[in-house]
Amino acid sequence: MxxxxxxxxxxxxxxxxxxxxxxxxxxxxxxxxxxxxxxxxxxxxxxxxxxxxxxxxxxxxxxxxxxxxxxxxxxxxxxxxxxxxxxxxxxxxxxxxxxxxxxxxxxxxxxxxxxxxxxxxxPGLATRPEARDGIKIISIEDQRWARRDIKTVQLLYPSMGKMMAKKAGVHDAWMVQDGAVTEGTSNNAYIIRGNTIITRALSQDILHGITRAAVLRFAQEAQMLIEERDFTIEEAIGADEAFVTSASAFVMPVIEIDGSVIGDGVPGGRALRLREIYLEESLKAAV
Missing domain, CATH: 3.30.470.10 (Aminotransferase class 4, branched-chain amino acid transferase, N-terminal domain)
Structure with missing residues (x-):
C-alpha cells in the first residue's frame, strides 16, 4: 500500500x-x-x-x-x-x-x-531488543563539516560511519576529534561514572539533541549529577556504563567499544532507568 x-x-x-x-x-x-x-x-x-x-x-x-x-x-x-x-x-x-x-x-x-x-x-519502536541487550560500537575519526549543530541533510560521512560499523559487525560508531568523543553517527554519546553522567558540552561540534535535553533534565530530577565535558574512548571503556540518545533510539545502552566490554558487559541499571523515565514522561506529554 x-x-x-x-x-x-x-x-x-x-x-x-x-x-x-x-x-x-x-x-x-x-x-x-x-x-x-x-x-x-x-x-x-x-x-x-x-x-x-x-x-x-x-x-x-x-x-x-x-x-x-x-x-x-x-x-x-x-x-x-x-x-x-x-x-x-x-x-x-x-x-x-x-x-x-x-x-x-x-x-x-x-x-x-x-x-x-x-x-x-x-512497530515496536520502544521495545527493540537492542534496548534490552545493549549495542556494540567502534570509534572512528570525525571527518564531518564544522557546523554539526545545524541539522542539515549532509549525512554522507555519518552514513559511511554506519557502514564502517556494519563491516565491523557492530551496531554503530562514535566519532572522535582531537582525541575526544564528539557524538555517534546519529546520536549523542554519554558515559556514566558512579552517579555522574558525562557528555560533551553543547557547541558547534555536536548536534543539540532534543532527546539529549530531555534526558539530562530527567536525570537531574532523579538526583544524578551531570558533567558536560570532553571524554576519550579510553575513559569510556573504563566507565561504569555508556549510552546514546536520539529521537528514534530514545536511551540506548552501549555495552562494548572497540571490542572492549564496558562494566559487566550488560546494559547498566542507570541507563535502563533513564530509558524508562524518558519514555514514561515523553508519552505523558506526547501530542
Missing part, C-alpha cells in the same frame, strides 16, 4: 510526489531536516523538534516555509492517514529550486523552500 506524503502543500501518494532536479537539497545538500518519533499514534517532543528546525533554518538563512505554523497539523494528518501507531515522521526543508544550478543562493522573494514530509512505520 502506497504511503501518503506531503509536498509543498499537497498530500499525495508517494509515487506521485516529484521534486525538481534543480532543487538545492539535491544539488547542494542545501537543506535541513527533523525526525519526530511516534508512539501510540502520538508525536514525541514535537515542540522541541519544531524549535530546532527554526534554528537550523535561521543559521542557514533559509526562508521559513509558509507551512511552518501548520507543521503539527501536517504531522498529525500524515500519522492518521498512514495509520502509524509506532514509527517516525521525517521532515525536510530545502532552499528550493531556482530552475538551474548555481552556488549563489537564489532570491527568497522568488524561490520558495521545498517542504517534504513522510512517515515510516516501525
Amino acid at each position: 502506497s504511503r501518503t506524503v506531503y509536498l509543498n502543500g499537497e498530500y499525495l501518494p508517494e509515487d506521485e510526489a516529484k521534486v525538481s532536479i534543480f532543487d538545492r537539497g539535491f544539488l547542494m545538500a542545501d537543506a535541513v531536516y527533523e525526525v519526530t518519533s511516534v508512539l501510540g499514534g502520538k508525536l514525541i517532543d514535537f515542540a522541541g523538534h519544531q524549535q530546532r528546525l527554526e534554528r537550523s533554518l535561521n543559521e542557514l538563512d533559509i526562508q521559513k516555509p509558509d507551512a511552518f505554523d501548520d507543521l503539527l497539523e501536517i504531522h498529525r494528518e500524515l500519522v492518521r492517514v498512514n495509520g502509524i501507531e509506532d514509527g517516525l515522521v521525517y521532515l525536510q526543508v530545502t532552499r528550493g529550486s531556482p530552475g538551474d544550478r548555481d552556488f549563489v543562493f537564489p532570491d527568497p522573494a522568488t524561490v520558495k523552500p521545498t517542504v517534504v514530509l513522510f512517515t515510516q512505520s516501525m
